[in-house]
Amino acid sequence: MHIMEGFLPWQWCLVWWLIAIPFLVVGVIELRSIMRQDREYLPLLGVCGAFIFILSALKLPSVTGSCSHPTGTGLSVMCFKPYITAVIGFIVLLFQALLLAHGGLSTLGANMVSMAIGGPLVGYGVYKLLKNTSVNIYVTVFCVAAVADIVTYVITSFELALAYPAATGGVLASFTAFFAIFAITQVPLSIIEGLVLALVFKYIIQLKPELIEKLGVFSKKQIESALRTTTGVPEEKV
Structure with a gap:
């Protein structure tokens, strides 16, 4: 996910930046709009950003010297949809590149496309x-988080394969090799991330169910049903 500075040829860096910029522009417009509507969304935006930053900053060794990371984008894409998630992901990746040496500035577009755009888009579809x-x-929350995580690494593998096709088998062979390396650690990580996000979401709807309903993430009936499941409170008392 965090493709390091200088690893991709400049032509591919440019391609991924050109794909990422429109999402970033639309996301900024949507973010400004939602902030004008209700400042009450700010704390949840902060939680989404912190969740992405903390989880995606965890650097876990994989085989052959590579690393795996959770992504944390599932909560944001459910609450604020893909474009705003792209902005949050951009901010997170920028700070990680500058402060933690995770990724780079030239490869920021590629890292955005995988973690902040592609993974969240497929997760949003789920x-x-x-x-x-x-x-x-x-x-549902588990599935969104797990799928967004694993798709991020599918796209990263594709980005690397396009930049470095195998001498025999070309892009497909290279993609298979890259993803096989990531999958060893990323598949279990995506399952763990899904479980963590489901637990976090449980506490969010216990503390601020009206905010989740207001954002249209889930209906009042679904939220009440979930609260009954987790607290055992009868329906008429929810």
């Missing part, structure tokens, strides 16, 4: 698919 079904909301 959320929209499950949102209005009978699936428990904690299962």
Whole structure:
């Protein structure tokens, strides 16, 4: 996910930046709009940003000298949708590049496309698919977080494969090799991240259920059902 400074050829750095910039521009516009609507969203925005920063800063060794990271984007993409998540991801990745040497400035566009755009977009698709079904909301949250995490590394593998195609088998062979390396640690990490986010979301709806309902993340009926499941409070007392 954090492709280091100077690792990608400049042509590919430019390509990924050109893909990332429109998401960033639209995200800034949407962020300004939601802030004008209600400043009450600020604490939740802060929680989403902190969640992404802390989880994605965890640098866990993988095989052959590579590293794996959780991404933490699932909460943000459910609450604030993909474009604002792209802005939050950009800020997180920028600070990590400058302060933690995770990633780089030239590769920031590529890292955005994988972690702040591609992963969240697919996770958001899973959320929209499950949102209005009978699936428990904690299962939905788990699926969103896990899918956003693993897709981030699918895209990272694709970015690396395009930049460094294998001599035999080309991009496909290179992609397979890169993702096979990531998958050893990333598949279990994505499951753990899904469980962590489901637990975090449980406490958010216990503390601020009205905010989750106001944002349209889940309906009042779904939230009340989840609260009954976790607290055992009868429906008429929720």
